[in-house]
Amino acid sequence: MPPRRTGNRPAGSQPTLSFGSRTRVTKPVTAPSRNAKALDSPAPSLSDKSATGTPEPQQASVTPVEPSKPHVAELVVREQAAVEHQAPLSEEDKRALKLTKKDVWRYWQAQEQARKAPSVHQEDLDVEEKILRHFDLSSQYGPCIGIARVKRWRRANMLKLNPPIEVLTVLLKGKDTKERAYIDELLS
Numbered sequence: 001m002p003p004r005r006t007g008n009r010p011a012g013s014q015p016t017l018s019f020g021s022r023t024r025v026t027k028p029v030t031a032p033s034r035n036a037k038a039l040d041s042p043a044p045s046l047s048d049k050s051a052t053g054t055p056e057p058q059q060a061s062v063t064p065v066e067p068s069k070p071h072v073a074e075l076v077v078r079e080q081a082a083v084e085h086q087a088p089l090s091e092e093d094k095r096a097l098k099l100t101k102k103d104v105w106r107y108w109q110a111q112e113q114a115r116k117a118p119s120v121h122q123e124d125l126d127v128e129e130k131i132l133r134h135f136d137l138s139s140q141y142g143p144c145i146g147i148a149r150v151k152r153w154r155r156a157n158m159l160k161l162n163p164p165i166e167v168l169t170v171l172l173k174g175k176d177t178k179e180r181a182y183i184d185e186l187l188s
Contacts, residue, residue, distance in 0.1 A: 081179035144181035
């Protein structure tokens with residue numbers, strides 16, 4: 001049992017905090033607000049609601065009033081892709097443009113065969129989008145966040161990481177392919 005402390009305070013009183021002076025620190029007390037008073041009042045009964053005829057809640061419009069503006073990251077990636085597409089055609093670009101849809105399809109079939117499990121969640125996607133998403137998630141070609149797909153492919157090629165030429169084919173020939181990685185869209 002700890003020893004009893006003896007001091008100048010009377011028995012049963014609470015000690016006070018001291019910050020260099022002999023003043024007492026206490027919690028301020030405020031009067032209850034109107035919201036607290038409203039919560040304390042009894043709720044109206046069901047018979048009162050039916051007598052007053054409460055109106056049905058209004059349906060709010062889900063569509064935004066003004067069109068949404070693209071995210072800052074989207075604008076940066078679009079600018080990067082525009083710069084990459086305006087550059088003169090390199091040797092890899094010429095090789096990629098010579099590939100046909102059949103070559104791209106064969107590449108994807110080989111990728112599917114190398115995988116152990118089928119990709120059930122991508123059934124509704126076309127082959128080009130599957131190839132691009134596979135490229136996005138392949139970490140051996142560097143990070144895909146905040147960089148255009150074309151720029152990422154060219155960076156990986158410059159670093160001798162041997163990115164698949166079929167990805168560049170899809171990026172150069174694809175009319176409606178997105179410049180941003182799918183995972184980048186999800187994270188921003």
